[in-house]
Amino acid sequence: MSIDGYLDDTTEERLLLSNDADFDRVDEVRAGCDAILVGASTIRQDNPRLLVRSARRRADRVARGTTENPVKVTVTSRGGLDPAASFFTAGESRKLVYCATPAVAEARDRLGAMATVVDGGDPVDVHLISADLATRGVRRLMVEGGGTMHTQFLTRDLADELQLVVAPFFVGDSRAPRFVHDGDFPAGPKNRARLAEVRQIGDVVLLRYALSDRFDPR
Numbered sequence: 001m002s003i004d005g006y007l008d009d010t011t012e013e014r015l016l017l018s019n020d021a022d023f024d025r026v027d028e029v030r031a032g033c034d035a036i037l038v039g040a041s042t043i044r045q046d047n048p049r050l051l052v053r054s055a056r057r058r059a060d061r062v063a064r065g066t067t068e069n070p071v072k073v074t075v076t077s078r079g080g081l082d083p084a085a086s087f088f089t090a091g092e093s094r095k096l097v098y099c100a101t102p103a104v105a106e107a108r109d110r111l112g113a114m115a116t117v118v119d120g121g122d123p124v125d126v127h128l129i130s131a132d133l134a135t136r137g138v139r140r141l142m143v144e145g146g147g148t149m150h151t152q153f154l155t156r157d158l159a160d161e162l163q164l165v166v167a168p169f170f171v172g173d174s175r176a177p178r179f180v181h182d183g184d185f186p187a188g189p190k191n192r193a194r195l196a197e198v199r200q201i202g203d204v205v206l207l208r209y210a211l212s213d214r215f216d217p218r
Contacts, residue, residue, distance in 0.1 A: 001164065001179040006171035007146055014046055017167040019202045024054075029163070031057035033070050033142040035096075035133060038087075039149040040076035041177075049090040050144070069093040071138060075124055075149065076100070079107030079117070088114040096136075098129045126152045147178050154211075155183040161216070162193070162209040165201070187211060 001007055001017065008015045018026075030036060031052045038048060050072045052058050058068040071094045072087055079099045081087075088095055088111070098120035099107040108117045121128045126149075133141060143153050153159050164179075187193040187209070196217060197208040210217075 002167050002169055002171045004170045004172065005179050006173070006176045007179055008045070008177050009171050010173055010175050015171075018165055018204055022165055022201045022204055022206070025201065025206070027053045027057065030070060030142060031061060033140045034066075034138040035071035035073050035140075036142045036144055037073040037075070037149065038144050039146050040074055040078075040081055041148065042144070042146045043074055043081060043085050043087045045146075047086050048144075049086045051091045051093070067093055070142070071096060071136075073098070073129075073133065073141075075120060075126075075129065076107070077103065077124060079103040079110060081107075081111060083111055083114045096133075098124060098132075100124050126156055126158060130158055147181055150179060151181045151183050154180065154187075155185055157186045157212075160210075160212040160214040161196075162207075162211055164207045164209070165204050166207070168203050 007017070030050075031054065036050045038050065042048060051069045052061065061068055069091050072091075073096045074081070074087060075098045077100045079097070081097070095115035097107060097111055097115045097117045099117055101119050101122035104117060104119050111117055118132060130141070143149055143159070154162070193209040193211055194215075195207065196210045196215065197206070199206040199208075
């Protein structure tokens with residue numbers, strides 16, 4: 001996020017908050033996960049591929065007996081996603097779309113050839129999603145964004161670790177998307193999160209917070 005807590009600005013062009021060294025660190029984290037989750041708004045705005053970039057890391061995953069890339073996961077209330085988005089077309093990894101109950105049928109008509117559409121409840125429930133992912137073999141889930149997904153997983157106390165990278169500039173526009181929205185967060189003033197690591201990566205800084213007893217310091 002920016003110094004003032006934003007994930008993007010309000011222009012059409014994607015705002016690059018990080019640097020090449022940190023993008024490579026993120027690639028390493030991705031390679032160690034079973035699945036990567038982003039919200040539907042992130043797919044519409046950023047069109048992410050959600051693939052492991054490093055050929056060596058992909059080969060290491062295969063050597064461990066898993067797929068080259070983690071499972072891709074998204075969450076949507078209405079199911080109005082473009083089946084031509086990179087989330088669906090890039091790579092051979094499995095794609096899961098968790099959709100609010102009223103929109104499941106329409107989403108399956110639209111996306112069924114590209115992904116598995118799963119009833120995520122009404123409204124969509126991230127606890128239900130987490131439990132369903134576990135039944136599908138997902139043990140380590142990386143939630144990459146955006147603010148709505150961050151807020152839901154953090155307020156529902158489902159995150160074991162928060163990795164927060166701060167970019168050295170301000171966005172200064174309250175219309176821009178924030179890192180999190182309003183909510184009742186377990187890590188509040190009376191229950192401070194434990195800071196597990198601080199690391200400078202070029203001109204950005206990584207803050208790792210342990211949010212549960214399941215935190216893995218590796």
